[in-house]
Amino acid sequence: MNETIEQIRQTALSEGFAAMGIAPAVTSAGFHQLVDWIESGYAGTMDYIDRRREAYRHPSGVLPGAKSIIVLAMNYDSADPEALTELRSDRRNDPSHASYGRVARYTWSGEDYHDVIHPKLKRIIREIRASIPGANARGIVDTAPLMEREVAVLAGLGWRGKNTLLLNKQLGSYFFLSCILVDVELPTDQPHEGHHCGNCTACLDACPTDAFPEPGVMDARRCISYLTIEQSELPQESLRSGIGDWLFGCDICQEVCPWNRRPAKRSQEMTGLRQHRREGWGKQSSDGWFELESLFLMDDDEFRHRFRKTPFWRSRRRGMLRNAIIVMGNQPRPEHLGRLFGVLDEDDPILRAAAVWAILQHEDEAAKERLVSYRHRETDPLVVAEFEKK
Known part of the structure; x- marks a missing residue:
């Protein structure tokens, strides 16, 4: 079995994943926190989370009979923050670039990451089925009712930061998580122990809309990513100025995180996607701006x-x-x-x-x-x- 796992790991690396870990498929220890979060109203209009509430309790809600979960991390663009700050300063001070809005870093490739990652998961699943006859497996990329970040901690890939995102000492937080659930028991990795945020509150302090009522808890109704992507209505007036020049998504709580200032292992696949951006993006530049x-x-x-x-x-x-x-109103x-x-x-x-x-x-x-x-x-x-x- 160890030989099979090593082969899966090598395949994952060849597909562009930067890290892999394996966790047992167990009842979620944080399920009650999810329930409290929903009942506090922090999910906003994302009713689909509540509708599938019970499915989050155990991975069998995603794959019946699930026993193990392979967790994979794929980097997306992690440009040098100091260089990025300089580029943005130049952009703001150049009158010819007055009508641009910022877009979240994960969009820079011009590809839907689901379309990029799903074929990779399918190829890994084919290898699993070939190596373990009779095994059933399902690959997911943040659309199924699974406590992915909790599972990632169990798989040893990192810890939950105060901004609720998964942090990894080598990768920071600029990466996509995906999982492959299987109905056979696989050798598991050691869970990640401890938290490494210390007394740092940079992410909480930097949020312009005060989306964190407490460390590790996010009120989605105040999050710029939610306001610009998930919410279909007009954001309440008190939050509009906080949106600033963000046209789609937000990276503020990640940009200020010390763990994202360290050199990260870069996924060759996502780097290549950025170099060959989809045509038709207008005059969007490589530093994350979109022409309004x-x-x-x-x-x-x-x-x-x-x-x-x-x-x-x-x-x-x-x-x-x-x-x-809204961006035009803010500038x-x-x-x-x-x-x-x-x-x-x-x-x-x-x-x-x-x-x-x-x-x-x-x-x-x-x-x-x-x-x-x-x-x-x-x-x-x-x-x-x-x-x-x-």
């Missing part, structure tokens, strides 16, 4: 053509456009006003409401006076409420 103007110029069909196989498809054009409007510039006023003719009241708010962030009295004519024709309560905040 392009979202106003394309329709839904063109957005689908460009981004159907990328992470941005999850928000659709409507969500991305809403986010772009008000005269050249944005034409686009924002154009949004007031859109059918979607969420977009119109966001545009009203964004226009009102400008120190432009003429623009505010121009809004009066739009107020008289507006009947949707959501949009009217934004006018009344003037």
Whole structure:
């Protein structure tokens, strides 16, 4: 069996995974914490978590008869933080780049990581079935009801940081987790012992929307990633300024983490994906910026053509456009006003409401006076409420 495991490990490395560990498929020790989290309302509108609540209790909810779990980590882009800070400073200070928003680092490759990782898991599963006749296995990438980070700790891949993410001394936290559940007992790795965050609270202190009510607990309703990706409605006004220039996702709590400032083992596959980004990303640059103007110029069909196989498809054009409007409100510039006023003719009241708010962030009295004519024709309560905040 040890020879089989070593062969699986070598295959995983050849597929681009940076680390692998094996955990027993046992009842989740943290299940009650998940229940408390859901009942505290911290899941926001992610009702699918609650609907599958019981399935999280034991891995058999994902694969009946599961006995072992192979946990795999694949790096995504982990650019040098100091160089990245310098690039972003240059971007902000260059007037020609005024209309850009930031996107989370895991999107930089231009590929949907599920599409990248699933074929790799299938190839590993074929090897498992060939080596262990009769074995049943299932590969998952963060879409099944499994306590993946808890399992990763049991597999020895790291510890849960105060920002709730899995941390690894060599890899930091810029990596995807995926799992292969099998219905046979495999030799397991030693669980990771201890936590290595010490007294550091950099991730908690840096969050501009105060998404962490306590260390190790995240209120998704306040998380920028949730607000820009998962939530379909307009974020509440008190959180909009905290979104800053984030168009899709957020990396703040990872960027400030000391463990992400250490050299990381880089996955050749994901590095290669970044070097050969999907065509059609407009003028997005390699330092994680996305041109806002392009979202106003394309329709839904063109957005689908460009981004159907990328992470941005999850928000659709409507969500991305809403986010772009909020970014424009947070960095008000005269050249944005034409686009924002154009949004007031859109059918979607969420977009119109966001545009009203964004226009009102400008120190432009003429623009505010121009809004009066739009107020008289507006009947949707959501949009009217934004006018009344003037």
